[in-house]
Amino acid sequence: MTQVNPIITTPEEQFVVGESDLAFFSGYACRIDGGAILFCRSGAAEVSVNQYQGHVCRNTLVLLLPGSILMLTDRTEDFRVTFCAFSRDLFAEAAFRLEPSFFHALRERPITSPPHRIVEGASIWFQMAAYTYRDRNNVFRNTIIKNRLQNLLLESFDKMQRFAARRPRTPETTTRQTELFHRFVTLVQAHSSQEREVSFYADKLCISTRYLSTIVRTVARSSAKEFIDRSVVLEIKMMLQSTDLSVQEIAYRLRFPDQSYLGRFFKKHTGESPTEYRNMRK
Structure with a gap:
């Protein structure tokens, strides 16, 4: 059913x-x-x-x-x-x-x-x-x-x-850093389907990529690139499960060079190819 x-x-x-x-x-x-x-x-x-x-x-x-x-x-x-x-x-x-x-x-x-x-x-x-x-x-x-x-x-x-x-304040995180991290998360949710480079988000926040990476690692315990990539993987999973789009169409919508590039990216982060992921969850 x-x-x-x-x-x-x-x-x-x-x-x-x-x-x-x-x-x-x-x-x-x-x-x-x-x-x-x-x-x-x-x-x-x-x-x-x-x-x-x-x-x-x-x-x-x-x-x-x-x-x-x-x-x-x-x-x-x-x-x-x-x-x-x-x-x-x-x-x-x-x-x-x-x-x-x-x-x-x-x-x-x-x-x-x-x-x-x-x-x-x-x-x-x-x-x-x-x-x-x-x-x-x-x-x-x-x-x-x-x-x-x-x-x-x-x-x-x-x-x-x-x-x-x-709650006791964590000394390594300043109010300014926390606010920048929140803005980074909002930007990732809005743009990660099209933009995967840390420099894009650093430019939007008017800070250096090094400083953005430091903030994300301090607050989220991961690199800025890892955070962005996890959001992209989640978007791919959602499209594989919730739509009938082909892998090539998904690659086009998410601005990957081609479906092979998307396939390598997805398998690197999940251990499965997009087709394997989709077939296992039908």
């Missing part, structure tokens, strides 16, 4: 609330157009959100920003989540008051295991969201869910800030 993406919205259905085992994303990298909040009810799974990988178990929260690439690399038979999926437009309206630092924090750590009292609050929030979702005759339905989403995002931002304030 063909699995269906449960966290998808339409112009007519701006938000969706439900429960799922997320089998659609098992071994399948898929970019979600809108965003979603996932609350694990049972079981466990290894979850990848863009370049972040984490363990999800009971009471874990996952907050997916619009455009995130989601994949489950492993999950137990009893893995279940309650979810609220929302359109890109609805998210933009709900998040307009939030500072850029909130989105930076979510990109760095989209998977969290909150304390018990926050778990209780999340359970109540999902119950209220589900009630609004079922109340289809309510003329203010979309406005209410937008306000509920905004409240959850503001609560999350508040807890992130307070938690960050309690």
Whole structure:
């Protein structure tokens, strides 16, 4: 039986609330157009959100920003989540008051295991969201869910800030370096499908490639080139799994010289050729 993406919205259905085992994303990298909040009810799974990988178990929260690439690399038979999926437009309206630092924090750590009292609050929030979702005759339905989403995002931002304030500062990372790293991550997400050289991102940030490499290694414990390449590999995986494009067409779209070059690049980073990767996941 063909699995269906449960966290998808339409112009007519701006938000969706439900429960799922997320089998659609098992071994399948898929970019979600809108965003979603996932609350694990049972079981466990290894979850990848863009370049972040984490363990999800009971009471874990996952907050997916619009455009995130989601994949489950492993999950137990009893893995279940309650979810609220929302359109890109609805998210933009709900998040307009939030500072850029909130989105930076979510990109760095989209998977969290909150304390018990926050778990209780999340359970109540999902119950209220589900009630609004079922109340289809309510003329203010979309406005209410937008306000509920905004409240959850503001609560999350508040807890992130307070938690960050309690953490000891790492002396090797300055505020300036952290901000440059966040800007680098945003640029990579926007341009890595077309630009793979460190110099491109250094120029955009008006810093030297050496300084950018130092920042990325300090914050992310990897080189800037490795960070960019991981993003490109993720994009290739998503296109191999989510589209019918040939390897040659993917190479053209991602500005590789030819499909052989893309094949060597992909195999170097994954141990498989693009065709092997695609066939193994059909």
